[in-house]
Amino acid sequence: MIYHISHVTDITSPCKDVRLISLSSPFISTFEIDPGQYINVKAVINGVEVERQYSVCDLQKDKITIGVKKVKSGIMSSYLIDSIKVGDEIEISNPDGRFIVEPKHEIRKSYLFLAAGIGITPIYKMIKEILEQEPKSEICLLYSNKTEKDIVFKSEFDQWKEMYQDQFHVIYTLTDNVNRSFFGLLKSKSSSWTGKTGRITLDFIKENYSSLESTIQKEVYLCGPTEFNIDLEKIVFELGIPHKQIHKEFFHVDQNTEAIASQNAMNAQLTFTLDGNKQTIEVKAKEKLLDAMIRQGVNAPHSCSSGACASCVCKLVSGKVSMDISLALDEDEIKDGYILACQARPLSPEIEIQYA
Ligand code: FES
Numbered sequence: 001m002i003y004h005i006s007h008v009t010d011i012t013s014p015c016k017d018v019r020l021i022s023l024s025s026p027f028i029s030t031f032e033i034d035p036g037q038y039i040n041v042k043a044v045i046n047g048v049e050v051e052r053q054y055s056v057c058d059l060q061k062d063k064i065t066i067g068v069k070k071v072k073s074g075i076m077s078s079y080l081i082d083s084i085k086v087g088d089e090i091e092i093s094n095p096d097g098r099f100i101v102e103p104k105h106e107i108r109k110s111y112l113f114l115a116a117g118i119g120i121t122p123i124y125k126m127i128k129e130i131l132e133q134e135p136k137s138e139i140c141l142l143y144s145n146k147t148e149k150d151i152v153f154k155s156e157f158d159q160w161k162e163m164y165q166d167q168f169h170v171i172y173t174l175t176d177n178v179n180r181s182f183f184g185l186l187k188s189k190s191s192s193w194t195g196k197t198g199r200i201t202l203d204f205i206k207e208n209y210s211s212l213e214s215t216i217q218k219e220v221y222l223c224g225p226t227e228f229n230i231d232l233e234k235i236v237f238e239l240g241i242p243h244k245q246i247h248k249e250f251f252h253v254d255q256n257t258e259a260i261a262s263q264n265a266m267n268a269q270l271t272f273t274l275d276g277n278k279q280t281i282e283v284k285a286k287e288k289l290l291d292a293m294i295r296q297g298v299n300a301p302h303s304c305s306s307g308a309c310a311s312c313v314c315k316l317v318s319g320k321v322s323m324d325i326s327l328a329l330d331e332d333e334i335k336d337g338y339i340l341a342c343q344a345r346p347l348s349p350e351i352e353i354q355y356a
Contacts, residue, residue, distance in 0.1 A: 001301060001311075003042055003091040004028075008084055009063060014152050017070040018118060019081055022063055023092060029062045034100035035129040036122040036221075036249070039066065040093035040303050040311075045079050052076040053303045053311075055121035055249075056095060064092070067121030067152065096303070098310055099221070099249035101126045103133035109219055110211040113141045114200055114232050116224030117150060122249060123223055124153050131164050138216075140169045140209050144200050144224070146176040148193050171208045175199055200228075202235045212239060222248040226327065243330065250308040250327045268319070268346035273354045274300065283346050289321070289353065290341040301355065305342045312341040319351030 006025035013019055038053040052074075054066035070081045084090070099122055101111075111130060113123045120143060127139055145151050157170045173196040198204070206212060220236050222229045229248045236246055265285040270292060272279060283292040290312055293300040303311035310328035316337045321344035329338055341353065 001040060001093050001299070001303075003040075003093055005089055006064075006092050008086050008088045008090060010065075011084070011086060015149055017081065018152055019068045020057060020065055021068060021080060021084065022058075022065045023090060024063045025092070026062055028059070028064050031059065031064070031095055033059055033095040034097075034102060035126040036100040037095040037097040038122070038303075038309070039064065039095050041066070041076065041080070042091040042093070043076065043079060045075055048075075050076050050079075051303060053097075053309055055125070057121050057124050067118060067124075069118035096309075096311060097122075097249075099223070099247055101130060101219075101221075103130050103137075105133060105135070107134055108136035108216065109134075109138075110214065110216045111137060111139045112205075112209055112211075112218060112220045112236075113139065113143075114205075114220065114222045114224070114228075114236075115141065116144045116200075116228045117146075118152065119223035119225075119228075119249070120152050123221060124156070126221065127157075127160070127168070131160060131168060135167070138167055138169075138211060140171075140211065142171050142173070142200050142205065142208055144173050144175060144228075147174055148172075169208075169210070171196060173198060173200060173204070200232060202238065205235065205239065218245055220246045222246065223250075226250055229327075248327075266346055266349060268348065269350050270346070271350075271352040272298075272300075272314070274298070275355075283351070286345055288324075288342060289344045289346075289351070293341070300341060302342055307340050307343045310340070313338055314341055314353045314355045315339070316344075317352040317354050319349075320347040321345060321351060322347050 004025050004027040006023040009024045010022035011019055038055045040051050040053050042051045054068055056064055057067050058065040068077055068080045070077045115123050130137055130139055151172055160168050161170055174193060218241055220241050222232050229250055233246055267285050268283045270281050270283045270289055281292060281296045283289060290300055290302050301311050303309045307325040307327050316339050321339055323340060323343040325343055326340055
């Protein structure tokens with residue numbers, strides 16, 4: 001993956017533990033980006049090189065803005081929220097990702113966006129581009145947060161709701177709409193919020209997505225934590241939307257690294273083809289293919305290292321592997337032999353994979 005040096009030009013804080021960080025570099029003007037994509041951010045933190053992906057909220061000439069939420073024990077997010085300041089240097093990659101929209105002026109679709117928390121960052125850019133470039137399409141955003149102060153981009157969405165009354169519909173819902181006192185022991189309903197409360201459910205979608213019964217082609221985009229995406233994908237499918245029209249991006253993957261087919265674990269020889277070169281390396285029992293490649297100095301593509309982004313996707317040519325999780329692949333891709341190198345561990349003594 002190619003990285004470019006950029007400089008921090010602006011940091012804003014739309015809500016607690018969230019920062020919108022603008023980065024500038026002459027390379028950014030060469031970026032071709034589809035709304036919804038992310039960039040990788042790389043930094044050396046306490047002597048360790050760390051890479052993470054962040055969705056692009058905005059791109060203007062030579063400036064790109066990413067959304068960052070502080071996650072518990074998150075090395076990079078803590079660094080970006082607590083330490084980074086205007087003028088600092090940071091390395092960024094070209095945009096990547098398959099969670100995208102491709103707006104076209106003549107198209108007419110109905111988009112249903114279901115977002116939770118910071119999962120709104122790729123969706124914000126998608127909605128903005130559809131509103132500007134695909135005027136015949138309609139958009140419904142159902143956006144879930146714990147509390148009112150966690151809602152990111154609320155003023156922008158409310159403004160768009162006024163500007164695009166026939167095209168854009170947004171409903172917020174709060175899952176923790178309570179005031180706490182006495183160290184959180186006593187709760188009372190927050191008095192100021194008059195909007196919806198509770199999780200996004202089947203009934204919530206039926207009640208608020210007015211185009212559900214219409215024949216217009218629908219595209220559903222889900223972006224939130226693992227459980228949110230998995231539950232809502234099932235619900236949306238039950239409501240009659242085919243899988244190929246349901247798109248999802250995972251945030252905060254809760255990974256159980258112990259979930260391994262350990263009884264069958266074995267050392268393996270891994271042959272891989274990357275950038276036209278074929279090479280063979282050793283993989284230790286229980287070791288993930290990506291970890292083995294990085295350990296042996298291979299510059300293998302990767303980003304989140306948690307099965308969520310598909311940066312490490314490759315085709316299993318021969319041999320057997322088990323994947324801890326495979327959130328970034330759909331069932332057809334898995335059937336076609338695609339695997340995530342960051343999640344795959346050897347289950348046969350010889351394995352061959354091929355990168356695109
Ligand atoms: S690196 Fe993101 S899915 Fe493997």
